[in-house]
Amino acid sequence: MMDDLTQYPLTLEGADAPMVSFRNVTKRYGSLTVLEGLDLDVAEGEMIAIIGPSGSGKTTVLRMLMLERIQEGVIYVDGKPITHQAKNGKLVPASDRYLRRAREPIGMCFQHFNLFPHMTALQNCMEGPVQVLGMSRRDARERAEDLLEMVGMIDKKDQHPSRLSGGQQQRVAIARALAMRPKVMLFDEVTSALDPEVIGEVTNVIKKLVTEHNLTMLMVTHQMGFARDISDRVCFFYGGRIEEQGKPAELFDNPQRERTQQFLSAVKSAD
Amino acid sequence: MSYWEFLSEYGPRLIDGTLVTAAQFFLAAALAIVIALIAGLMKLSPYLPVRAPAVVYIEVFRGTSLLVQLYWIFFVLPLFGVSFDKFTAGFVAVGMNLGAYGAELVRGGIQSVPKGQWEAAYSLSMSPLRRMWRIILPQALLNMLPPWGNLLIELLKGTALVALISVADLMFEARQINGSTYLSAQTFGSALIIYYIFARLIITPFMRWLERVMRRKLGRA
Numbered sequence: 335m336m337d338d339l340t341q342y343p344l345t346l347e348g349a350d351a352p353m354v355s356f357r358n359v360t361k362r363y364g365s366l367t368v369l370e371g372l373d374l375d376v377a378e379g380e381m382i383a384i385i386g387p388s389g390s391g392k393t394t395v396l397r398m399l400m401l402e403r404i405q406e407g408v409i410y411v412d413g414k415p416i417t418h419q420a421k422n423g424k425l426v427p428a429s430d431r432y433l434r435r436a437r438e439p440i441g442m443c444f445q446h447f448n449l450f451p452h453m454t455a456l457q458n459c460m461e462g463p464v465q466v467l468g469m470s471r472r473d474a475r476e477r478a479e480d481l482l483e484m485v486g487m488i489d490k491k492d493q494h495p496s497r498l499s500g501g502q503q504q505r506v507a508i509a510r511a512l513a514m515r516p517k518v519m520l521f522d523e524v525t526s527a528l529d530p531e532v533i534g535e536v537t538n539v540i541k542k543l544v545t546e547h548n549l550t551m552l553m554v555t556h557q558m559g560f561a562r563d564i565s566d567r568v569c570f571f572y573g574g575r576i577e578e579q580g581k582p583a584e585l586f587d588n589p590q591r592e593r594t595q596q597f598l599s600a601v602k603s604a605d
Numbered sequence: 606m607s608y609w610e611f612l613s614e615y616g617p618r619l620i621d622g623t624l625v626t627a628a629q630f631f632l633a634a635a636l637a638i639v640i641a642l643i644a645g646l647m648k649l650s651p652y653l654p655v656r657a658p659a660v661v662y663i664e665v666f667r668g669t670s671l672l673v674q675l676y677w678i679f680f681v682l683p684l685f686g687v688s689f690d691k692f693t694a695g696f697v698a699v700g701m702n703l704g705a706y707g708a709e710l711v712r713g714g715i716q717s718v719p720k721g722q723w724e725a726a727y728s729l730s731m732s733p734l735r736r737m738w739r740i741i742l743p744q745a746l747l748n749m750l751p752p753w754g755n756l757l758i759e760l761l762k763g764t765a766l767v768a769l770i771s772v773a774d775l776m777f778e779a780r781q782i783n784g785s786t787y788l789s790a791q792t793f794g795s796a797l798i799i800y801y802i803f804a805r806l807i808i809t810p811f812m813r814w815l816e817r818v819m820r821r822k823l824g825r826a
Contacts, residue, residue, distance in 0.1 A: 396692050438730045448725035452743045452823035462729035465739060494823075514729060550648075 337406040338499040339418065339425040346413045353378040353550040354399070354518055359407035361394055368394045369574045372407070379550045381544055383561035383582070386571030387597060392554045395571070398456075399552070400442045403433075412439050412517055440464075441516030445523040447503040449495040454484060455506045456491040459513045465516065475512075481509035485539050501532030505539055512543075518544070521553040523558075533557070540564065559603055562586050570594045611791045615782050622778030622800055629696045629764040629774055630803075632758055636700030637707050645711025646737070659708065662699050674698050679770045695767030695774075703760040708803035710756065714749035715741055734742065749820045754812035758804045765800070775799060 342357055343406050347578045352375035359372040369391040376382050398404050401410070409417045416426040416436035428436065448551065449458050459478035463469040469477070482488045484506040495503050504524055510520065521540065525533045537560050543549055555561050561568055562582040569579040569587075578591045589595045606614075647659035666674065675698040679691060689697060703769035718741050728738040778794040783789050 401724055434727070434730055434732070437728075438727075442724075442728040444725065446721055448719075448721035450722065450725065450740055452747075462731070462737065464728045465735050466732075511728070519626060 335413050339408070341413070342408040342418075342425055344420045344425065346410050350377075351413050352376055352410070353380070353412060354552070355410040356395075356398075357408045357410070358538070359398065359409060359584070360405050361370045361391075361398055361402070362405050362567045367574060370378065371396070372576070374569065374576065376550055376552065378550055380567065382553065383565035383568045384552060384554045384571060385556070385558065385597075386577075390571040391574040392571040393443070393522055395587075396442065396522050396552060399518070400437060400440055400520060403427075411436065427514045438514070439517040440520060441511035441514055441518070442509060442520040443504065443507050443511055443522065443524045445526050447495070447500070447507045447527075449503050449507055449510070450558055451495050454494055455487055455498070455509075458495070458506055460511045461507070462510065462514045478509070478513055482506070484512075484542070486535070490566050499532060500528045501535045502540070505538045508536075508539055508543075518550045518552070521551065523554050523556065525555070525557060529535060537564075556601075558586065570597065572597070606788065606791075607781070608791055611788060615792070617794055618773065618778045618782060619799065622773060622775035623803075625692075625777075626761075626764055626772050626775040626803070629692075629699065629767055629772065630761050633699040633703065633760055633764060634694040637704040637756075637760060640701060640704030641707025641711050644708035645715065646707060648712050649715060662707050663705045666702050667709075671698065671763055672769065673703045674702055675766055675770060686756065689771050691767075691770045695764070695768060695772040699760060699763045699767065703756060706756055706759070707753070710714060711745070712751050714745035717748045720742045722723050741824065747816070747823055750812060750816045750819060754809060757808050757812065761800065761804055761808065762821075 335449075337358075346355060350503060354374075354376040356372045356374040359369060360367065361369040367460060371541075372395070374382075374395075375594065384395055386392045398409060400417075403539065404417055408415050410516070415425060415428075416433060417428055419428045419432045419436075420426075421595075426589070428488045449455075452459065453461060456475065456478050460471065460474040461482055463474035463477060464471055467474075479491065481553060482491050485508055487502060487505050487509065490502060490506075498506065505592070515570075524540075525536055526534065538552070553561070553565070565582050567579060568585045569589075569600055570577050570585065570593075572593045578585060578589060580595045586598065589598055612619075619685065642657040642746065647655050650656045650659075675694070678698045678701075679694040694823065715737075717818065719815055720743065722740055723736065726740040731739070764774060765776040768774055768780060775796055779792050783792040786792070
């Protein structure tokens with residue numbers, strides 16, 4: 335069935351317009367449907383925690399925003415469609431170039447950090463501002479140093495990633511993403527590849543972002559305690575849909591759906 | 606005639622030939638590297654019209670003999686109005702042949718860079734060209750260096766064939782000396798040693814050094 339694109343607005347306007355909006359979004363890999371008809375609005379400054387069993391489509395939510403194309407529906411960021419572009423007053427699938435530009439307000443951190451190994455921590459954080467934003471090296475260096483200071487990595491700014499621990503690399507990766515001054519930050523299981531004793535140094539940085547900045551954030555995580563602590567809303571994904579969502583205290587203490595209850599008790603007993 | 610007498614008599618000609626071989630080697634290597642980079646990148650393109658010429662080039666030059674290619678470029682192309690002098694025909698043939706092998710190394714090197722690097726570069730909104738040039742190629746280059754060392758030695762050995770279109774390289778001089786003196790063991794023995802020294806004492810150490818430098822630059826020392 336063809337998706338009728340005329341049902342979606344060209345832009346989202348108004349003071350209460352969400353920063354990120356998924357409208358009826360479906361993502362398939364070949365014949366496998368990973369997410370079906372996803373509707374999700376994220377308000378400006380809101381922190382959403384996405385939880386769920388593996389294969390539930392939770393990481394796909396972030397990948398659709400930053401890396402992949404969708405099969406149906408429209409995604410809006412900051413009022414503008416990113417997956418589609420307006421042509422003659424109608425939405426058409428976005429060109430590669432449009433898609434890349436439209437994603438500029440989004441920053442992303444990955445499970446495996448993905449720092450550039452041939453650059454120092456500082457160079458990693460300067461690369462985007464210099465190459466993409468066209469900043470002078472001096473300004474970019476200043477911005478990068480401020481951010482490395484903020485994540486507590488200024489002492490290691492001239493080290494290559496191979497000399498840094500996982501927690502340190504992830505903090506540099508957060509600084510690198512922030513150097514582009516994103517409006518939306520995506521955290522894709524950023525603590526999953528870390529040794530337990532360094533998880534705190536990364537979660538502390540994210541907490542700092544939540545309290546000191548007005549960033550909109552979507553975070554896929556397995557750390558229920560952390561999700562509960564810092565998120566404004568928790569979405570529990572199951573089978574490619576949002577099974578249940580709500581304020582962290584409500585969802586964790588009083589889950590309504592059976593699958594949510596099962597998942598949470600399974601996670602609890604594993605802890 | 607002792608070997609020393611042989612060397613004092615014919616050494617200068619062997620040296621002349623070696624210099625021509627060296628020139629053929631460097632020019633062919635430069636050509637091969639440029640072609641390999643272009644064809645390797647083209648072969649990775651998602652667009653068929655870009656990919657197809659690279660695939661055809663690589664298939665033709667890897668699938669047929671270097672000697673036949675050399676003869677084609679020197680003897681057959683002039684029939685179609687494209688003629689090279691023998692020196693140019695020599696390094697062009699060798700460069701294009703080894704460039705086809707190099708293209709596969711470039712392709713493999715680029716594909717060996719983890720997908721996460723592409724994603725990280727994309728998430729910084731880098732354009733495809735910048736992603737390739739700033740992020741992927743520097744890492745791919747390091748992965749490629751060891752096989753390129755082997756390829757350059759193959760290329761050096763390949764240059765010996767240009768003697769067959771009368772480029773006065775080391776092999777050509779050796780054949781000439783052998784033809785007039787019949788001192789085959791001394792002549793070809795010397796040629797063998799010179800090729801070996803060139804390969805093992807110049808190319809290999811240079812590539813190792815390059816790898817060390819790159820490794821340091823990429824912070825993997």
